[in-house]
Amino acid sequence: MSADGTVGKACDVLEQVAAFKRPARFNEILEASPFPKATLYRLMQTLTNQGMLAYDPEAQTYSMGLRLVRMAHAAWGQSSLAPIAAPILDKLAAEVGETIHLAQMENGQVLFVDKRRASVLFETLAQTGRVAPAHSTGVGKAILAFMTPDRLERALRQQAFVKYTPNTHDNADSLMAELAQIHEDGVAFDREEHEQGIISIAAPILLGSGKVVGAVSIASTTNRNSPDTLQAFKPALLDATARIGEQATPWQFPT
Amino acid sequence: MSADGTVGKACDVLEQVAAFKRPARFNEILEASPFPKATLYRLMQTLTNQGMLAYDPEAQTYSMGLRLVRMAHAAWGQSSLAPIAAPILDKLAAEVGETIHLAQMENGQVLFVDKRRASVLFETLAQTGRVAPAHSTGVGKAILAFMTPDRLERALRQQAFVKYTPNTHDNADSLMAELAQIHEDGVAFDREEHEQGIISIAAPILLGSGKVVGAVSIASTTNRNSPDTLQAFKPALLDATARIGEQATPWQFPT
DNA sequence: AACCTAGTTCCACTATTTGGAACTTGCAAG
DNA sequence: CTTGCAAGTTCCAAATAGTGGAACTAGGTT
Numbered sequence: 207m208s209a210d211g212t213v214g215k216a217c218d219v220l221e222q223v224a225a226f227k228r229p230a231r232f233n234e235i236l237e238a239s240p241f242p243k244a245t246l247y248r249l250m251q252t253l254t255n256q257g258m259l260a261y262d263p264e265a266q267t268y269s270m271g272l273r274l275v276r277m278a279h280a281a282w283g284q285s286s287l288a289p290i291a292a293p294i295l296d297k298l299a300a301e302v303g304e305t306i307h308l309a310q311m312e313n314g315q316v317l318f319v320d321k322r323r324a325s326v327l328f329e330t331l332a333q334t335g336r337v338a339p340a341h342s343t344g345v346g347k348a349i350l351a352f353m354t355p356d357r358l359e360r361a362l363r364q365q366a367f368v369k370y371t372p373n374t375h376d377n378a379d380s381l382m383a384e385l386a387q388i389h390e391d392g393v394a395f396d397r398e399e400h401e402q403g404i405i406s407i408a409a410p411i412l413l414g415s416g417k418v419v420g421a422v423s424i425a426s427t428t429n430r431n432s433p434d435t436l437q438a439f440k441p442a443l444l445d446a447t448a449r450i451g452e453q454a455t456p457w458q459f460p461t
Numbered sequence: 462m463s464a465d466g467t468v469g470k471a472c473d474v475l476e477q478v479a480a481f482k483r484p485a486r487f488n489e490i491l492e493a494s495p496f497p498k499a500t501l502y503r504l505m506q507t508l509t510n511q512g513m514l515a516y517d518p519e520a521q522t523y524s525m526g527l528r529l530v531r532m533a534h535a536a537w538g539q540s541s542l543a544p545i546a547a548p549i550l551d552k553l554a555a556e557v558g559e560t561i562h563l564a565q566m567e568n569g570q571v572l573f574v575d576k577r578r579a580s581v582l583f584e585t586l587a588q589t590g591r592v593a594p595a596h597s598t599g600v601g602k603a604i605l606a607f608m609t610p611d612r613l614e615r616a617l618r619q620q621a622f623v624k625y626t627p628n629t630h631d632n633a634d635s636l637m638a639e640l641a642q643i644h645e646d647g648v649a650f651d652r653e654e655h656e657q658g659i660i661s662i663a664a665p666i667l668l669g670s671g672k673v674v675g676a677v678s679i680a681s682t683t684n685r686n687s688p689d690t691l692q693a694f695k696p697a698l699l700d701a702t703a704r705i706g707e708q709a710t711p712w713q714f715p716t
Numbered sequence: 717a718a719c720c721t722a723g724t725t726c727c728a729c730t731a732t733t734t735g736g737a738a739c740t741t742g743c744a745a746g
Numbered sequence: 747c748t749t750g751c752a753a754g755t756t757c758c759a760a761a762t763a764g765t766g767g768a769a770c771t772a773g774g775t776t
Contacts, residue, residue: 211762280480281525
């Protein structure tokens with residue numbers, strides 16, 4: 207994306223490697239990257255012996271380093287809502303018996319920071335850390351609806367409006383209309399806009415100052431629920447987000 | 462630690478910020494870092510607008526950026542045993558009803574990659590990503606005991622032999638003696654060596670080639686169990702580690 | 717109003733990064 | 747066996763990007 211000197215390039219490389227969902231060969235990464243061979247090579251060497259990347263000499267592949275995992279652990283504990291929200295999400299999960307997501311915004315994209323799975327117990331990290339587009343998820347819309355106009359504008363400019371299902375918003379205008387309504391209502395619905403058969407109700411997490419810092423959603427399938435029945439969870443959901451908002455100190459995201 | 466050009470410094474800065482377990486002021490970080498003010502300042506700016514750090518203008522604090530979380534998610538799927546081991550750990554957890562850890566080695570330190578909590582359901586990521594010393598944990602010793610001599614030597618050179626409890630090994634010799642015995646026995650015990658009241662039984666995960674890539678432990682408290690009763694879990698544990706080892710492709714750690 | 721201290725900017729100096737090209741490996745086809 | 751090709755690695759002079767001392771600004775304190 208941008209080019210902030212060497213460090214910026216290093217970050218780009220990390221991102222590239224992350225983009226392969228498996229360990230990748232040097233050449234694969236080279237092809238996907240804008241850097242000349244020698245440059246990329248040196249960068250990857252540096253990152254490798256910093257522990258940010260891991261190189262397997264036998265398979266000649268690079269993957270993300272464990273040092274990164276350790277740092278991310280710190281990140282999770284520090285800059286995210288997750289640790290504050292955890293007990294509240296536990297309680298909410300127990301109450302509603304559905305899958306719950308906690309999300310934050312990272313430049314126009316929804317980042318899932320934590321979740322509670324209804325029945326099957328684990329897999330937490332597997333979903334946590336995943337990114338979804340803002341315009342087609344309950345949490346995304348809940349966050350957008352409560353952003354300040356300028357932040358909203360910036361976020362929307364980065365939207366691609368990919369049409370995942372027939373219900374997905376495919377332009378800014380229809381989305382904006384819904385956002386206004388969400389703002390009034392206090393909760394957002396995902397009516398199979400991201401995935402066929404999956405619906406959710408979501409509410410923003412607001413700081414005392416009124417700043418949105420994230421959102422919580424209760425998701426279900428069309429088999430078990432409809433948007434109308436999800437409506438029943440609204441009080442519990444709003445209670446949870448309010449409590450998280452109260453407890454959140456405003457170490458939130460920049461810009 | 463080491464100095465690999467700008468990127469190395471950037472990593473050091475990230476580590477510094479991570480070391481504070483809360484968002485930190487510029488000056489706090491400055492004091493803890495070897496870099497001059499201007500240099501640190503520029504580095505942190507770069508990292509911030511790369512999303513590796515997050516800056517809160519209101520509180521004037523830095524914390525780890527969400528971009529790291531996203532990358533770590535990739536790391537989890539790529540370079541760790543976790544996705545392969547997940548179903549097997551689930552089964553093991555159900556069988557033994559105790560807390561289970563999955564760990565990998567990162568230059569002399571044990572990194573917890575995944576866990577299953579006996580009773581309380583969640584908190585997964587909270588522990589996942591944490592680092593513990595190798596000489597005083599079941600998983601650590603299980604891994605060390607099956608390393609090749611040269612890797613072992615390198616790993617031990619980085620050990621500090623901190624004495625956490627009266628039972629902790631405080632020198633290489635006593636540790637080596639136990640490692641030999643563990644190698645023979647196939648499992649390692651942690652007899653309150655890291656934390657008073659916590660014991661565990663651990664077994665290494667071996668690749669077909671015989672290379673250790675990690676370890677699994679079953680942990681309990683002295684109230685509920687003793688090393689002797691943990692012994693009863695040995696078959697289930699060995700079965701689990703064997704199965705993980707079979708399925709693991711050798712994208713493992715470098716050097 | 718004078719005085720700190722945390723945070724930010726400046727800028728000449730220099731060390732680091734750059735990347736084209738040449739070299740090495742390892743394997744596969746002739 | 748040797749020729750050819752592709753992946754990976756090293757070189758080095760040119761130039762860019764990083765350095766850090768010092769000077770500046772903001773905002774709070776005595």
